[in-house]
Amino acid sequence: MKRLLIVFFSFPFFLNLKAQDSTQPAKDPTLLIYRAMFPHINDLVNTKLDVRFDYSKSYLYGKAWITLKPHFYPTDSLSLDAKGMDLKEVSILKGNQHSPLKYNYDGSTLRIHLDKTYRYTENYTIYIDYTSKPNELKVQGSAAITDAKGLYFINPLGIDKEKPIQIWTQGETESNSAWFPTIDKPDQKQTVEIIMTVPAKYVTLSNGKQVSQVKNADGTRTDTWKMDLPHSPYLVFMGVGDYAIIKDSYKGKEVNYYVEKEYAPVARQIFGLTPEMMAFYSRILGFEYPWVKYSQMTARDYVSGAMENTTATLHTNAVQQDARQLTDGNKYEEYVAHELFHQWFGDLATAESWSNLTLNESFANFSETVWFEYKHGKDAGDAQNYHDIEKYLADPANPSKNLVRYYYPERESMFDMVSYSKGGRILNMLRNYVGDSAFFKALNVYLNNFKFKNAEAHNLRMAFEQVTGQDLNWYWNQWYFGSGHPIFDINYSYDDAKKTALVVINQVQHTGKFFRIPLAIDVYEGGVKNRYKVWLGKESDSFYFTYNKKPDLINVDGDKIILCQKQDHKTLENFVYQYNHAGLYLDRREAIEYCSEHQDEVAAQSLLKQGMRDRYFDLRNLTMNSLDMDKPAIKTAAEPILLELATSDPNRTVQATAISLLGSYKKPEYKELFVKKTADSSYSVAGNALTALSLLDEAQAYQLANEYSKYPAKGDLLAAMSAIFIKEGDESKFDLVIDGFDKMPMSQEKFNQFPEFAALLLKMQNTDQFEKGVDALVRFRESIPAAQRAELGALIDNNFLKPIGQRKEAAGMKEQSDYILSKINTK
Numbered sequence: 001m002k003r004l005l006i007v008f009f010s011f012p013f014f015l016n017l018k019a020q021d022s023t024q025p026a027k028d029p030t031l032l033i034y035r036a037m038f039p040h041i042n043d044l045v046n047t048k049l050d051v052r053f054d055y056s057k058s059y060l061y062g063k064a065w066i067t068l069k070p071h072f073y074p075t076d077s078l079s080l081d082a083k084g085m086d087l088k089e090v091s092i093l094k095g096n097q098h099s100p101l102k103y104n105y106d107g108s109t110l111r112i113h114l115d116k117t118y119r120y121t122e123n124y125t126i127y128i129d130y131t132s133k134p135n136e137l138k139v140q141g142s143a144a145i146t147d148a149k150g151l152y153f154i155n156p157l158g159i160d161k162e163k164p165i166q167i168w169t170q171g172e173t174e175s176n177s178a179w180f181p182t183i184d185k186p187d188q189k190q191t192v193e194i195i196m197t198v199p200a201k202y203v204t205l206s207n208g209k210q211v212s213q214v215k216n217a218d219g220t221r222t223d224t225w226k227m228d229l230p231h232s233p234y235l236v237f238m239g240v241g242d243y244a245i246i247k248d249s250y251k252g253k254e255v256n257y258y259v260e261k262e263y264a265p266v267a268r269q270i271f272g273l274t275p276e277m278m279a280f281y282s283r284i285l286g287f288e289y290p291w292v293k294y295s296q297m298t299a300r301d302y303v304s305g306a307m308e309n310t311t312a313t314l315h316t317n318a319v320q321q322d323a324r325q326l327t328d329g330n331k332y333e334e335y336v337a338h339e340l341f342h343q344w345f346g347d348l349a350t351a352e353s354w355s356n357l358t359l360n361e362s363f364a365n366f367s368e369t370v371w372f373e374y375k376h377g378k379d380a381g382d383a384q385n386y387h388d389i390e391k392y393l394a395d396p397a398n399p400s401k402n403l404v405r406y407y408y409p410e411r412e413s414m415f416d417m418v419s420y421s422k423g424g425r426i427l428n429m430l431r432n433y434v435g436d437s438a439f440f441k442a443l444n445v446y447l448n449n450f451k452f453k454n455a456e457a458h459n460l461r462m463a464f465e466q467v468t469g470q471d472l473n474w475y476w477n478q479w480y481f482g483s484g485h486p487i488f489d490i491n492y493s494y495d496d497a498k499k500t501a502l503v504v505i506n507q508v509q510h511t512g513k514f515f516r517i518p519l520a521i522d523v524y525e526g527g528v529k530n531r532y533k534v535w536l537g538k539e540s541d542s543f544y545f546t547y548n549k550k551p552d553l554i555n556v557d558g559d560k561i562i563l564c565q566k567q568d569h570k571t572l573e574n575f576v577y578q579y580n581h582a583g584l585y586l587d588r589r590e591a592i593e594y595c596s597e598h599q600d601e602v603a604a605q606s607l608l609k610q611g612m613r614d615r616y617f618d619l620r621n622l623t624m625n626s627l628d629m630d631k632p633a634i635k636t637a638a639e640p641i642l643l644e645l646a647t648s649d650p651n652r653t654v655q656a657t658a659i660s661l662l663g664s665y666k667k668p669e670y671k672e673l674f675v676k677k678t679a680d681s682s683y684s685v686a687g688n689a690l691t692a693l694s695l696l697d698e699a700q701a702y703q704l705a706n707e708y709s710k711y712p713a714k715g716d717l718l719a720a721m722s723a724i725f726i727k728e729g730d731e732s733k734f735d736l737v738i739d740g741f742d743k744m745p746m747s748q749e750k751f752n753q754f755p756e757f758a759a760l761l762l763k764m765q766n767t768d769q770f771e772k773g774v775d776a777l778v779r780f781r782e783s784i785p786a787a788q789r790a791e792l793g794a795l796i797d798n799n800f801l802k803p804i805g806q807r808k809e810a811a812g813m814k815e816q817s818d819y820i821l822s823k824i825n826t827k
């Protein structure tokens with residue numbers, strides 16, 4: 001699964017964000033529960049389902065034939081997970097005979113008394129006739145579940161004319177048992193056959209191969225999907241809706257993209273790299289794509305980012321970017337790579353328990369790095385790697401969590417940036433340590449040992465030890481079964497008399513734990529690089545290097561691979577040399593960051609000019625965004641380069657950044673450029689150009705915003721238009737802004753548009769319109785994924801709803817104030 005994780009750095013809006021309750025919650029008693037492997041009494045063998053849907057009630061009418069066998073010990077009973085179902089029949093099949101069985105059912109677990117004691121050599125088949133009612137599920141008798149329904153009916157009555165009618169399922173972690181009875185644990189594996197009867201106008205998707213399609217007289221159609229290879233219950237999937245299916249292929253296997261029809265023309269731009277990814281991953285793993293087909297489908301109102309259902313990945317509809325959005329690049333390429341890699345790591349070889357989630361998610365996360373490195377170059381892979389370190393560090397709770405955790409508050413909490421971002425970096429460091437060929441050989445051994453099975457983290461260690469012939473307990477103990485990361489303080493001193501350099505590396509994490517780290521130190525002397533391989537392991541490690549001529553640079557962690565934070569006490573000259581000669585993405589990034597802190601120095605200014613033309617777009621953007629435009633020297637030196645980038649940089653996000661900065665010069669001579677760029681196909685270029693123009697010529701910007709409001713706009717262009725309409729107080733256009741915001745799928749971009757949207761609400765005089773806007777905001781709050789809903793919901797309440805309400809009240813707009821304050825959840 002690729003979780004949608006909203007990162008909030010800071011909002012330059014209203015109150016400070018620290019107004020949240022800072023009292024520590026009492027020690028969570030759920031953390032004391034040991035999360036053991038799930039006991040195996042019976043094992044699933046095969047599940048056959050025959051389902052039809054009642055759109056009017058959001059019910060599923062199902063018949064299940066579940067074949068099982070005792071795991072080892074003989075047993076006369078069977079427990080199945082079956083959440084919130086009505087059961088009509090529970091029997092055992094003897095040939096074609098149904099023999100009813102006694103059972104107890106508490107609405108969650110179905111305990112069946114078998115007709116006799118079975119041995120592990122005997123398969124038996126249970127038949128269950130049931131109704132599944134996902135919208136009526138309750139958590140411990142309280143609120144209705146929104147994130148664990150398993151089965152979702154989207155707009156089933158067709159009331160919302162703007163929204164398609166869809167059905168989709170989401171099993172992970174243990175929600176599929178809300179729509180079919182099963183043993184809902186990741187360490188069960190079964191073959192599956194699903195027979196779905198749906199309105200004939202819709203298409204269906206499920207795991208494995210579609211083996212038949214039969215049209216029925218009543219306007220329905222029955223599709224049968226068969227998954228001949230065993231996989232876990234949480235990976236079972238159904239999707240139904242009105243989709244265009246774009247057909248692609250990989251080595252004769254079907255590769256399909258299910259998108260809403262208006263996105264058919266861009267489906268290949270979004271998903272079209274899939275066959276190349278399949279070839280790439282198959283090759284590096286030495287393990288051919290294991291399943292019969294691979295399809296990807298989009299979902300409205302999805303509860304996550306994307307999910308790797310075996311052969312049938314489901315994506316949030318945010319992946320459906322239009323042609324203009326795609327001009328800036330496909331923001332969801334990493335999702336496509338991530339879910340595909342899960343087809344091996346997660347679906348084929350599966351984590352034994354949620355405690356070992358790293359065996360699924362760290363690999364999928366790591367796969368993004370290797371894909372970007374392969375497809376877009378080393379800088380792109382390194383950037384992906386670096387941004388994941390940032391994500392792990394963004395939450396101060398992360399460094400205290402082990403990667404493999406047998407104690408956790410609830411299953412969903414395992415899906416954090418430790419399992420994903422940190423775990424991915426741990427694999428990337430391991431690749432660097434053992435070397436590419438040993439690394440991928442070990443993955444091959446692991447896959448061969450655990451295909452169609454389950455594994456825990458030690459099984460992965462064993463595969464690496466088998467291939468490398470080295471004991472790796474130290475690595476696993478430190479990174480998998482331990483927490484945190486090193487924080488380095490690195491100091492250099494040079495003794496020219498003795499021609500000796502001293503490098504002192506202190507570990508200053510202050511956790512009492514010192515990391516054992518294999519490290520490359522590169523010494524650059526007279527244009528020649530000498531690499532020294534050393535080990536760290538103490539609170540303070542010192543290394544001496546002799547030289548003839550004082551080194552231009554000593555570069556600790558020459559491969560820039562270590563998951564760490566650091567204070568690296570290099571000089572400006574060192575960093576300039578590092579930018580030009582060490583040359584990795586992170587070498588250059590560090591130099592740019594250092595120089596952006598020293599913008600008064602000429603050498604730093606000159607490096608920043610270089611950084612504006614860095615070969616990698618991400619660093620061009622970083623450099624531009626670091627420029628201190630209040631410094632005349634910087635502003636003057638940057639101008640010609642900004643103009644060049646704004647006009648013709650091959651990357652549109654760079655053009656957009658440059659245009660935005662160029663706007664701050666307020667020079668009439670740029671007006672023509674800005675006007676021209678407002679018509680650019682990229683929303684970010686067009687939006688930034690419109691904003692830049694508005695600083696020069698408000699009237700013309702307003703006139704253009706009016707012109708562009710006749711067509712659909714998204715992203716920065718919509719934001720720029722909104723800002724102009726708000727400034728002009730043009731309430732007739734506010735509906736357009738509300739609709740634009742409302743229609744954006746749940747995403748980071750939408751969250752980032754909050755401040756503008758809130759400013760609009762503040763401005764609104766018309767109460768009907770205001771309420772409409774508040775409703776859109778509340779809808780957004782309610783659709784935040786469960787893992788972050790409480791935290792972000794409180795943030796939205798305290799920092800947006802409450803202050804807007806207070807200001808409306810102060811302005812004497814009682815009706816508006818009452819309305820918005822009534823929507824606050826957080827007390």
Ligand SMILES: [Zn+2]
Pocket residue numbers: 001002003338342360361364
């Ligand atoms: Zn994942």
